[in-house]
Amino acid sequence: MTQADDKPNATGHILVDHLRVRFGSKAAAVEAVSDVSMEVKPGEFVSIIGPSGCGKSTLLNVVAGFVKPSEGTVTMDGKATDKPSADRGMVFQQYSLFPWLSVRKNVEFGLKQKGMDANHREEAARTLLGLAGLLAFENHYPDQLSGGMKQRVGIVRALATSPQVLLMDEPFGALDAQTRVVMQQILTNMWQRFRISVLFITHDIDESIFLSDRVYVMTARPGRIKAEIPILLPRPRTPDMASCPEYLRIKQQLRDLITEESLKAMGGELKDSGLAGFDVEVGPKGVAELI
């Protein structure tokens, strides 16, 4: 590990170029992602934020290799991401630990697939669990852990195979606010230690500001990139930054962008459900008044 601090790894570069994803057959096709171009530079922490159903998970699944692009390309370090690989670690919103394996065996799982022998696996897993403050729980089964701990194990498991990027789909979505904040700090810490690229999906504006170098805002479905907001707050980030003017400015900006899109998405639904008949102008303004 000889990465100079000012120059992160040269690997883990994700490039999404004019990506379009359609589901279903031609006649009844649903366009989930529409002409998205974006990138995650090596070692960068990038978040995607956008209204529900706008195609965030779909985008991430293409990067992971679970979904094929209908048009456009997605590459990591120049290679198409056409199937899942241990180079791209993934953390899911749902708890995805193997319930029949102890915490340590869960972390060892990826290393076992690589053919690493049992002693080295155990050593590596214990080191990582120690970093995440989970060593005391190495022999517990997942069902015996709290939600926050399960997600921490999930992150550690994804990091164990030394991936170039970590893909995270609302990993803290199911956690309570307090646990969430702690998890964000743990994740930041892990990210700085491992110096890998992270593509992070969230609904939470504060979470995206606190964690990211850059935030992409997506439009309502079919998802497109609406804006790209650099977060230039210094690191390490601390919770009290939440009251500094730069933070508040970014937050306001993100909130405006997202509110606009959410209302657009809801406006469509309301119109579909026949609310348009209520003599309300169904558009961002009209709905805002309705609420």
Place this chain on the structure above:
Amino acid sequence: MRTATSLNRVDPQAAEVAQGPSLALAPKPEVTPSGVSSAAQQAETPLRRVAAWLRSALPKLLMTMLSLGLFVAFWYFATKYKLDFYIRFTNIPSPGEVWDNAARLAQSDKFYNNMYVSLRRILLGFSIATVLGVALGLLIGQYRGARALLFPLFETLRPVPAIAWVPMAIMLWPTNETSIVFITFLGSFFPILLNTIHGVNSVDPVLLRAARCLGTSEYGLLRQVVLPASLPHIFTGLAIGMGVAWVSLIAAEMISGQFGIGYFTWEAYSLIEYADIAIGMIVIGVLGLLCSGAIRILGNMLMPWMAGPTHGGQK
């Protein structure tokens, strides 16, 4: 918004986590309840635990003895007074006769041999059914091609009860022994197969995706994810399969047997040894119970995670 306020409220210790290299701090809200309860268990002495168990189990135990006692009492009086009201107790052996015959049979090598033969048939037929049922179930559940090819065949054969195969099996297999093992196998094969398929189909897809992201090969996925994830369903299949295996075995032994506890029971009827019929029935019941118990113990051993606080709480 909510998180914004909580960001401000976070204690300074947590803020240190973000900067400091040490992550060893365990966040307060995440102390597990299981940690607390295991400490409480250690404080309890074994003696007190046994006492507590007795206190909770005693009423149930008494009720069990009462209902069994009533049954034997009815049996005793019905045979003593040769009760005859549509069902006839005139030829039924009394509990005393059964007891006496049992004491005699307990000395008989021939009787033990019958038990041994039946158990061997069960073990063989059931083991083959387990290996084939689980292996084919995994393939059919996991691979569309295997499903398309094999499932229609099994769906066609499945409605034919194993016992209906008896004449065909006698012609099909070279010895009587193999045809009985075949019938036993058939009885347990389908429950095991179907439950395994069901288990594979109900594997949480996120586990498969997680495994793929961790670099699992296709075989690794089957062996290390699909199989363990399906184990609870597989064991349901094994428990049902064991029951059906006994049904099929006893029927096959009665029809075509030489030796075996089913044969013994039927022979007792032909020889007018009526007390032996009851003994045969009781032994069949006890052996079946022991086999099901063995499956349950094996299941608990292979699935230690199912004994956790969320699963094995009450039995």
